[in-house]
């Protein structure tokens with residue numbers, strides 16, 4: 249059988265972990281009877297998408313994201329256009345999609361999953377003009393990631409501190425959400441449109457979500473007093489939000505959200521700014537992705 253040409257695109261900053269030794273680790277563990285490996289390292293935001301797009305003109309069969317959900321988004325959005333295959337070596341902070349797909353967090357084990365070359369088709373989604381794979385949405389989480397992006401504070405403790413400060417003054421918006429023609433008006437702390445079940449770090453907002461059911465899960469987190477934040481976190485970490493009245497989950501294919509003003513949104517955890525009206529739709533089984541056998 250002819251060998252597959254495989255390109256590893258490495259985000260050197262994702263997850264805050266050093267990746268200098270990654271090419272050597274891949275060389276040592278990749279099945280060279282199946283693959284010819286090549287490596288690229290990203291230098292700026294958007295570079296992974298550029299490299300993946302250029303790879304379309306070269307003879308690559310598989311492109312592997314070595315990074316987190318933001319890196320997967322940049323690469324995956326080109327891979328679906330080329331109908332190629334995406335692989336993941338998880339190296340992000342949250343790794344939502346990789347965790348959902350049970351791709352091991354250990355780089356050596358993740359390389360071994362690539363060696364098995366078990367390919368599955370999963371749903372993807374569009375959020376106005378942007379493609380996403382794991383989770384997108386608006387509300388408090390998007391607000392925090394947009395201000396954190398321009399903030400000098402870094403690290404998890406800075407993020408938590410900023411989040412708690414902002415929570416005291418945050419005013420939840422009222423959204424008109426149309427899901428497959430049915431209208432819901434909701435005042436919400438967060439509205440997440442989930443493809444997989446989790447944001448990352450096993451924080452599950454929509455525990456029963458599937459990436460191959462042709463449906464998105466609109467998760468409306470109702471407004472709540474600050475003292476209930478640990479309870480919400482507990483429900484997310486124990487994958488029980490669907491059993492509580494803190495989160496309402498509405499499944500559908502075609503979603504329109506209208507909000508009072510232009511505001512922050514996030515796409516696979518990366519902050520952007522969008523207008524009042526947002527159209528979201530699912531693209532069933534549109535991405536070829538390498539997953540562990542049995543998934």
Ligand SMILES: Nc1ncnc2c1ncn2[C@@H]1O[C@H](COP(=O)(O)OP(=O)(O)OP(=O)(O)O)[C@@H](O)[C@H]1O
Pocket residue numbers: 259260261262263264290291292293294295296315316317318319320322339340341342343344448516517518
């Ligand atoms: N050399 C670079 N310098 C600065 N930013 C970069 C560089 N290469 C890639 N990026 C950007 O890094 C951002 C974060 O990447 P990614 O989302 O993969 O990691 P993460 O946020 O740590 O993980 P996760 O999304 O799983 O929590 C992406 O927006 C990507 O465009």
